[in-house]
Amino acid sequence: MQFSLGPVLYFWPKAQMLEFYRQVADSDIDIVYLGETVCSKRRELKFDDYMALAQMLREAGKQVCLSSMTLYEAPGELRELRKYVDNGEFLVEANDVGAISMLQQQSLPFVAGAAINCYNQHTLRQLVGMGLTRWVMPVELSGHWLSEVLQQSLIGDIRDCFSTEVFGFGHLPLAWSGRCFTARSENRSKDQCELCCINYPQGREVKSQDGTQVFVLNGIQTQSGQRYNLVNQLNTMQGLVDIVRLSPQLSGTFDWLAKFKANINGKAPQPLPATDSNGYWLNLAGMATG
Numbered sequence: 001m002q003f004s005l006g007p008v009l010y011f012w013p014k015a016q017m018l019e020f021y022r023q024v025a026d027s028d029i030d031i032v033y034l035g036e037t038v039c040s041k042r043r044e045l046k047f048d049d050y051m052a053l054a055q056m057l058r059e060a061g062k063q064v065c066l067s068s069m070t071l072y073e074a075p076g077e078l079r080e081l082r083k084y085v086d087n088g089e090f091l092v093e094a095n096d097v098g099a100i101s102m103l104q105q106q107s108l109p110f111v112a113g114a115a116i117n118c119y120n121q122h123t124l125r126q127l128v129g130m131g132l133t134r135w136v137m138p139v140e141l142s143g144h145w146l147s148e149v150l151q152q153s154l155i156g157d158i159r160d161c162f163s164t165e166v167f168g169f170g171h172l173p174l175a176w177s178g179r180c181f182t183a184r185s186e187n188r189s190k191d192q193c194e195l196c197c198i199n200y201p202q203g204r205e206v207k208s209q210d211g212t213q214v215f216v217l218n219g220i221q222t223q224s225g226q227r228y229n230l231v232n233q234l235n236t237m238q239g240l241v242d243i244v245r246l247s248p249q250l251s252g253t254f255d256w257l258a259k260f261k262a263n264i265n266g267k268a269p270q271p272l273p274a275t276d277s278n279g280y281w282l283n284l285a286g287m288a289t290g
Contacts, residue, residue, distance in 0.1 A: 002031060009171075014045060021057065031063045035084065036069065047084070064090050067092075070113070097116065111134040111135065137165070137166050142283035168228070181220070205217075205225070214287075224286060227275055230281055
């Protein structure tokens with residue numbers, strides 16, 4: 001089992017991003033995803049910056065993938081996507097079907113991100129035929145669902161053609177919108193947002209009237225209020241999951257990576273913080289902890 005580090009989902013200043021990836025280079029993570037996946041207005045790092053980071057991380061022994069945006073809304077964003085597709089060096093994680101189309105046109109292999117609606121064996125087989133070499137299971141699905149899909153006869157003869165990745169740590173990306181909820185929370189319009197999400201490096205909490213945190217606002221992305229944490233489910237993933245993804249956090253990312261690696265075989269179980277949950281993997285309510 002390998003471990004990957006997903007793209008930074010929040011809007012961090014450039015200096016902070018560069019320092020974070022210097023730490024990533026020194027870590028024992030296996031796979032690193034780079035790129036802005038949430039909002040095209042976040043331009044602290046540009047394409048050339050991500051390419052320079054990708055080359056640096058490759059030299060440090062990491063496998064690097066470039067991650068596409070999840071929601072494309074303007075021609076300029078498609079031109080930026082073209083740069084990722086044409087990068088010539090690194091595998092691309094497609095988080096939008098438009099990206100898959102571009103990659104397929106050039107007969108390029110790709111990773112299908114969790115935002116791609118792959119909910120059955122028919123879709124998975126079709127994506128493999130289009131060039132998929134790795135897929136990230138949609139975050140709200142369970143381990144039982146994954147086991148059932150991978151045992152389907154349609155998948156049997158192509159099982160060796162792709163690897164399976166599961167989002168295992170971080171606030172779950174649940175939905176995307178044409179509206180920016182972070183800007184809205186500050187009574188700003190999306191066009192005059194003044195990039196206010198940079199003031200919320202862990203997203204902005206949304207609580208119910210009884211004080212329960214139910215969501216995190218991250219620009220146009222809505223995340224789970226609780227942090228998803230499958231550190232104690234790794235032993236149930238044997239034979240099903242090839243890669244477990246950790247989503248970068250403002251602090252503690254590498255400490256949790258060490259805990260995940262120590263507990264691959266279930267020999268070093270970790271107490272879950274009260275703010276963490278694992279319900280979806282266990283086929284429970286998302287906010288539940290099993």
